[in-house]
Amino acid sequence: DQQVKQNSPSLSVQEGRISILNCDYTNSMFDYFLWYKKYPAEGPTFLISISSIKDKNEDGRFTVFLNKSAKHLSLHIVPSQPGDSAVYFCAASGDMGFTGTASKLTFGTGTRLQVTL
């Protein structure tokens, strides 16, 4: 049962254009959503997050939109740059199944973004 889904395994975008990466989830108990960026043979690095009580969060070229009724979030990168080429993971956070103060992250399978010149 995949609670977080990224249905596009890859995306190619021209430099300077907008990249839109999508993510769907099934569990309405998630309280934070996060995007991570991962280069080959490296650990993921945190990009941006959004609380479930908001519908938009912006940080420089990166904006995350949350549509709770559709259980859908998206990451917009504007303008896209060649250095943005990486695998992007969507993740959802909640206290389900954890005791104490830890939160579990459930990851999607990732979308490989390639920004072309």
Place this chain on the structure above:
Amino acid sequence: SQTIHQWPATLVQPVGSPLSLECTVEGTSNPNLYWYRQAAGRGLQLLFYSVGIGQISSEVPQNLSASRPQDRQFILSSKKLLLSDSGFYLCAWSARGKENRGEQFFGPGTRLTVL
């Protein structure tokens, strides 16, 4: 600032051999610690998490075990490796408390190939 270390970076092991991967965190205390595996073409799967010394929880039944002998040290082990244990292993930490928003910080990873 906080840093997280993992070693080795790459490992090739025969089937049936033991495994020990180590992860240490610097610059923070009482972190929550996690072990993930990324199999080829797959997402990140949570294997183990720990909220304190000696406290380990397993997410999926498997051929692996984890231990936390010190506050900032997390070890992933196996007595006998299987071919299916091949993958990219990632250690991560997060701060205590709900203010962390679920954000986790990942190490550089270990590429394990079982032959």
